[in-house]
Amino acid sequence: MSSFDPIQISASEIASAVNEGSLKAADVASSFLQRTEDLHRDLNTHVFWDKEAVFNETEKQLDYIEAARRAQKHLPLAGVPVAIKDNIMAEGAIVSCGSKFLQNHRAAYDATVIRQLKQAGAILLGRTNMDEFGMGSSNENSAFGPVRNPWNRGHVSGGSSGGSAAAVAAGMSALALGSDTGGSVRQPASFCGVLGLKPTYGAVSRYGLVAYASSFDQVGPIARNARDLARTFDLLRQHDPLDATSVDTSPFEKTEAGLERPLKGLTIGIAEELLAEGLEEDVRKSFYESLEHYKALGCIIKNVSLPNLRHSIPAYYILATAEASSNLARFDGIRFGVRAPKPGISLKELYGQSRSEGFGREVKQRIMLGTYVLSSGYYDAYYARANRVRELIRRDFEAVFASGVDMIATPTAPTTAFALGQKTQDSLAMYLMDIYTIAANLSGIPALSQPIDLDRKGLPIGLQLMGKAHHEGELLRSAYQYERYKRWSERPKF
Amino acid sequence: MSDTSVGQSDQNSKGPLAKYEPVIGLEIHCQLSTASKLFCACKTDFGALPNQHTCPLCLGLPGVLPVINKTAVDYAIRMALAVGATIRERSVFSRKQYFYPDLPKGFQLTQYDLPYCEHGHLTLDNGRRINIERIHMEEDAGKNIHGDNASYVDLNRAGTPLLEIVSAPEMHSAEEAVDYLRKIHAIVRYLGISDGNMDEGSFRCDVNISLRPRGATKLGTRTEIKNVNSFRNVEKAIAYEIMRQADVLDSGDSIRQATLLFDAASGRTAQMRSKEDAPDYRYFPEPDLGPLYISSDRIKAMAALIPELPEAKKKRFQDDFNIPESDAAQLTEQVELAAFFESVVAKVDGKVAPKIVANWINTEYMREFNNRQSKWAKPILSSDALGELLRYLGEGMISGKIAKTVFEEMLENGQSAKAIIDAKGLVQISDTSEINSVVTDIIAQFPDQVAQHRAGKPKVFSFLVGQVLKVSQGKFNPALVNSSLKDALDGDARNS
C-alpha cells in the first residue's frame, strides 16, 4: 500500500500496513501532517499548530515503531496519527485547554493516556481546539476561535471536543482523543459525522487530563469506524494507580475481539418521554429508522421509563460547575499560566486580574455558578439536592438494566449542528443541547455516538447508545455491525 | 522572655483566676513521619532548597490526582486507638477552599464533617479526664516567606500529612493545657508516628480560650491563638490571654471573637489582620477520592502494633520498680528516657535500688542532658556507662558524693567510671579500724557537740558525720562512718 486516501483509510488498516512493512510510518505521518497543514486554518481545528515542530516530535516515535516492526512486535496503533484534545498533558507541548490563561503553558509531564498511545505506536499529530476547559457545547467558547464544521463551515462543530471530532471527520488524523464531561466527545462526534465513545467512569485514567468536573470527566476516543474506536478504547482501558477513581476490573475482554458476535437477542430500550420537546423532525425520523435497522440485526426494541432523566441538566450544571469552581482555583497566576502583568499590584489584585483576564466569559460564568451553589446557605438547596437527583438517575438506569434491557438508545443531540453564533447569547439554550448526553456522565455508564444519517441540510445525525457500566463491548459491537449493515461512508466534501 | 509580660507573676495570675474560670481547648497539628506526602510520592524531609521536594501534584499543576498514603492512614488509626477513640468505617476528605499562595490547589484536602476519628480522651496528672472531640487527617500547606518588597512561595511542606487533634474545651488553666499537650506529644512519640519536633513545626497547636465568671456554665466569647510552637509558649500565651481577657471584661467591655498570634519575644498576643469577609470555605467532598474505608480487621492489626503507652508504662514503673508516681511520670514523658531508665536498671543488676537510679536520671543526668542540649540519638552518656557508675555506687566502691564527681568527670573527658576511680584513687574506704581512729579524733575535737548530742539534739550527729567524711575527703563509706560514730558515742555514754 503505497498510496492511500487519508480521509477513508482506517486506523486498523494503517496499523496492519505499518506492522507488515507495506506502509512506512513516516509516510503516513507526512501525509496527515500535510493534510492538517492544508485544512486546519479553514476549520480552526488545531491550536498552536506548527508543522515543523510536530514533525520533529514524531522522530523518536518513528524509531520506536520501526524497532517494533523489526522485532515483529505488532503495535495496535503502529503509525496511526492521533490528534489530541488540548486539555490532555503531553510533556513539552503547549497545553492551553482553549484558554488564554494557559497560552504559554508547557506541560511538564505526560498524561497516562499519552503514555498508552505512545506505547501502542501512535503518532501524536497536533493539539485540537476545544471549548475553554471543556465548557461548551459548540466550540465557540475557545479563546482561539470556534471550530468550523467540516460539513458546513457556517455551522458549529459541536463541543467541547470540537477540534478532535472535526479533525477526524476531515481526515487530518485517523483518530483523536477527546474528553467527555457532559457529552463533549459524543455531541461533536454526532455533529461531525464520526464515532465517539464516553467510557464508563473509571475505565480510562484521568491522570493528566485537566479537570473540568472530576466526577464526570472521562477521556474518550473519536474515530471514523467502530473497529478503530474499539481498538483505541481497548488500549486506553487500563487500571492506573495514579488515578484513585480508576477501576481495576482486569482481565478485560478486548472489545475488538467481540465485534463479530451477533446482536441477536440484545434488547434496546427507548424512553419516549425524552423524545418530546426540542427534538428536530429530521433527527426524530432518522432515530426511528436506525432502530428499524437494529431490529433487522436481531435486536429487540422495548419501551422503558427513566422518569428522573428530565432533571439531568439542572443536576449536572449544579454539580459540574461546583467541581469546576474548585478545580479552576489553582489557576491563580502564581506557578504557571498567565499573570496579570501590572506592576505594584497587591496579591488580591494579582488573583483577580489574572483570572479575570485569563478566563473567558463562559468559564467565569461556570466558576461563579459553582461558587454560588457551594456557598454558605445554598449548599443544601443546590449541591446536596443535585447529588440526590444524580443518585435517582443512577437508580433509574439500574432499574431499566435490571429489567433485561442491554442498551438505551436516544439521539445524541436534539438537533444537528447549528449555525455559528446562533446560541451564544443564551446560556440555557446552549445547555439544553446536552439533554441526551448528560445522563451517562451523571450515572457513570458508557455511551457511544455513531453517525446514522444526514439531515435535509446535509449535516450528520448521531445515534447514542448507552450501556451498563463496563459493557462498552456491547455498544461497540452494535455500532460495528450497524455500520456494516448500513454502510456509513459519507465524508464531508473538500 | 520578658519580665514585663503580664501573667508571669503570681500576683497577677491570682487576681483574674479568683473571679473568672478560663475555658481552654487545643487543636494540635501533628505532622506524621511518613516517607512520602499524604497524596503524592514527594519526600517529607525538612530543610531543602525551596520547592525541591515537589511534583506535579503538590505544585498544584493542572491534571493531577491525589492518591492517599497507606502508612499515613495506619498511623492515624494508631493515634485513634491510643486515645480510646471511635473510628469511622467510611470517612470523607473534603476540599476546604480559599486562595493563598502557599495553597497551590486553591483548596486544602481535609476531613470535614465525617472525620475518621471521634470521641477519644485522656487523663491529666490531676486526674481530670479531657475529651478529644475528633481527630482528622489533612494535608499541610506550603510556606510563604516574606521579604521587604515581595513574598516567596516554597511548597516543600505542601501536602505533608497532618493529624489535627481537637480537644473539647475542658481545660481550665495553662498548667492543664500544657499537661494535655505534653501527654499528646508523648503519645505520638511513643507510637512513633511523628518526630514531634516543635522547633521545625511538626508539632504545633492552636489555643482556643475564653473566660466565664466562676460558677457560670455558659461559655464566654473565645479567641484563638494560632500556631504556638513550644510548651513554654503555650503556657505563656494562655497566661497572657487570660490576663488580657480579664482586663477587658473587668473594664465592662466584651471580648471580640478573634484570631491572635502569640509573639514569644514580647510575651503578648496580637490580633491578625481581620478579613473583609467571614470565611466561606465552600467545603465539599473531594470527587477524586472515594470514601476512606477502615475495616475492623485493619483496626485490629493496628491495635496489635501499639506499644506500651505512657500511662501504662508509668503504672508499671511504679509497680515493678517501686518508685513514686512523680518519678515515674517524669521518666515516662519521653519514650527514649523511659527506655534509658529501663536499660540502666538492667545494667546495675540489682546492686542499686531502681528508686536511686530514677533519682539519678531525673536529677543529675537530665540536668546535664538538658544543659548540654543533648539528643537521644547521641546522649551525653550511654546507659551502659551510667549503669556501670551506679553499680559501683551500689556495691559500695564509691560514695554518692564521689559518684557525682566521677559522673562530671565522665562527661568532661569521656572516660569510663572505672578509669576515673582508679586514676584518682577514689575507691571508698571501708576499713573499720581506719574509720574508727578518725571517729575517735573527731569526738575528741568537738566535746561541745558531743555533749549536745547526748543532751538529745538530733542535728549534731550529722555534723559529726560530716566532720569525719571531710577528713577522709569523702572516701569513707558513709554507712560505716555512721555506725562507727554511733557505736563510739553510745559506748562513751555507757562508759560514763
Place this chain on the structure above:
Amino acid sequence: MQIDRQTVEKVARLANIQLSEEEIEYYQGQLGSVLDYMQQIQIAADQLPDDWRADTSGTPCPERIDEAKPSSVIEKVLQSAPKVVGTAFQVPRIIE
C-alpha cells in the same frame, strides 16, 4: 429572573474574579436564569431522604504504599512560571 448585583459581586469576590460593570450586568441575567432553571430539582430530590449522602456511598479509595520517589518536574515548572526568584515563586508582598 435577574439576581441582584450584590450576589454577583459576592460570588465574584469568593472566586477571585474581577468583573467589569458590563460583566456584572451580563451575569446578573445569565446566572439568574440558570439558577432559576435549577430550582426544578427540588421536588425530585425529595424522593431520597435528606440524610442520604453521595460521599460515603462510593467505591472506597485505594491506598498507595508509602515510598518517596523523586520528581524532576520543578526545573521545567520554574522555567515557565510567571515570576521566580531562586527556586521560589514570587508573589506581591503578603500583608498578614
